[in-house]
Amino acid sequence: MKKFELVFIPIPGSGHLASMFEMANSLLARDHRLAVTMIAIKLPLDAKVNEYIQSLYAQSLTNNSIKFIILPELPPPPNDENKIFFEVVLESYKPHVKQALISFLTTSTNHLVGFVLDSFCLTMVDVANEFKVPSYVYYTSSAAYLAFSLHLEQLYTQDNSSNEVIQQSKDSNVNFSVSSLVNQVPSKVIPSVFFINNFAVWFHEQAKRIRFDVKGVLINTFDELESHVISSLSTDSSLQLPPLYPVGPILHLNKNTETMDDRVVLKWLDDQPLQLVVFLCFGSRGAFQKDQVEEIARALERSRVRFVWSLRRPSGDVFQSSIDYTNFEDILPEGFLDRTKNIGRVMKWAKNIGRVMKWAPQVEILGHPTIGGFVSHCGLNSTLESLWYGIPMATWPMYAEQQFNAFELVVELGLAVEITIDYQNDLKELDKPRILSAEEIEKGIRKLMDDNNNEIRKKVKKKSEECRKSVIEGGSSFISLGKFIDDVLINSPRGAN
Known part of the structure; x- marks a missing residue:
């Protein structure tokens, strides 16, 4: 049967790839009239992400659902002082995306109805326009962060000097009033990209394209949360x-x-008391040097809280995923593993099994009945997983918009406790991150796992129930997804007939 084809283009980052892959699966499961082709772009710098692309491709072959077009890896483009590296890479791929689609469509009987683009891939709107189909955005950050980004873009559009004001606020206590948010946003949680001029300008341009160049915005959130x-x-x-x-x-x-x-690790969890284990995990790029690792270890040992800790080290390149330590004994305080063997486990994060990249089993761990708290980098995927299982969080953001996410969770929504909300460890252009002391970390962990901290636990449990209801038939997200499908078919150049 001839179907309505949507082309998905994610950025080559594990969190974005995984989320867009699941978004595509959700659409296919919802409406049999739809088909999805995902165009995968490889970065020349990150072998782990390229392996993950192959992993998703292997999964698509097993269930024969999403079609994959994996573009050939291009050599690194020449430096352009006026553009950021990522912008130049995406621009260089545009003719390859166009040619790949031309080749695909010559053999496909499906009717192309639109592009679904990662919010970082909006330059591909130009390619969609050449095929005379509309573009949609899949926004992998929160609705609150979208509101904040649009607010900064409007300030920039109205007055270019506002970008200097934002950059100058880095080391101050300036607060920003955003009409869509209840609380003022402190400058300390503004993502670091907005303090680097060429990065900031590019991000403002992406926000502007969301306002004027696309037909709709899919957001990975649910109405009851935001x-x-x-x-x-x-x-x-x-x-x-x-x-x-x-x-x-x-x-x-x-x-x-x-x-x-x-x-x-999961077998060890089976033998622990219910809701008394804290899980520490900081995502694909969340990693620490030896001095910070030692402070975390001291905090865990002093707190005597049972724990599972997914530990990684920095790759040395801002664009690459973090990598695993080969020997934990070389990085942890002497004797730590022996002294904590009855109350904790330290584990690696990523493994290769054949052609498939396997991440730390975060979903299985968060869903285990012995887990009572989650120390997280506050990436949206991890936040939503934590809410799904009703696990309270302690915030320790690392990079991208995670500082803003931590602010939203702690201040706007009251769904998390704070270890820190302004820790930054991403762009090499910025200062090295400060070292959080064992005392700070221990205080946050104790507060997270305190039996008397019932208010946040109650709120998280309620959101967990609302979260699960939102995606079943009659739920808010179920209804919203159906409306999106209807609008896509209406906006199709030939309609849905």
């Missing part, structure tokens, strides 16, 4: 936004415990 900001964005005529579709949580919840290390 009802105030979603309502505000949808009714603020000054933003000139296209329709918003909160369709989350879009999660990959399939169990995945194929390594011996994973099975050992």
Whole structure:
């Protein structure tokens, strides 16, 4: 049967790839009239992400659903002082995306109805326009962060000097009032990219394209989580936004415990008391040098809280995923593993099994009944997984928009406790991150795991229930996804007939 084809283009980052892959699967499961082709772009710098692309491709072959077009890896483009590296890479791929689609469409009987683009891939709107089909954005950050980004873009558009004001606020206590948010946003949680001029300008351009160049915005959130900001964005005529579709949580919840290390950790969890284990995990790029690792270890040992700790070290390159330590004894305080063998486990994060990249079994661990708290980098995928399982979080953001996410969780929503909300460890152009002391970390962990901390636990449990209801038939995200599908077919150049 001839189907309506959507072309997905994610950026080559593990969190974005995984989320867009699941978004595509959600659409295919919802409406049999749809087909999805995902165009994968490889970065010349990150072998782990390229392996993950192959992993997703292997998964698509097993269930015969999403079609994959993996573009050839291009040599690094020449430096352009006026553009950021990532911008130049995406521009260089545009003719290859166009040619790959031309080749694909010559053999496909499906009807191309639109592009679904990662919010960092909006330059591909130009390619969609050449095929005379509309573009949609899949926004992998929160609705609150979208509101904040649009606010900064409007300031920049109205007055270019506002970008200097933002950069100058880095080391000050300036607060920003955003109409869609209840609380003022402190400058300390502004993502570091906005303090580097060429990065900031590019991000403002992406926000502007969301306002004017796309037909709709899919957001990986749900109405009950961010009802105030979603309502505000949808009714603020000054933003000139296209329709918003909160369709989350879009999660990959399939169990995945194929390594011996994973099975050992989960078996150990089986023998622990209910809700008394804290899980520490900081994502694909969340990593620490020896001095910070030692402070975390001291905090865990002094707190006497049971723990599972996914530990990684920096790769040395801002564009690459972090890598695993080969020997934990070389990085941890002497005797730590022996002294904590009855109350904790330290584990690696990523493994290769054949052609497939396997990540730390975060979903399995968060879903285990012995887990009572999650020390997290506050990436949106991890945040939504934590809410899905009703696990309270302690915030320790690392990079990208995670500082803002931590602010939203702690201040706007009251769904997390704070270890820190302004820790930054991403761009090499910025200062080295400060070292959080064992005392700071221990205080946050104790507060997270305190039996008397019932208010946040109650709130998280309620959001967990709302989260699960939102995606089933009649739920807010279920309805929103259906509206998106209807709008895609209506916006199709030939309609849905």
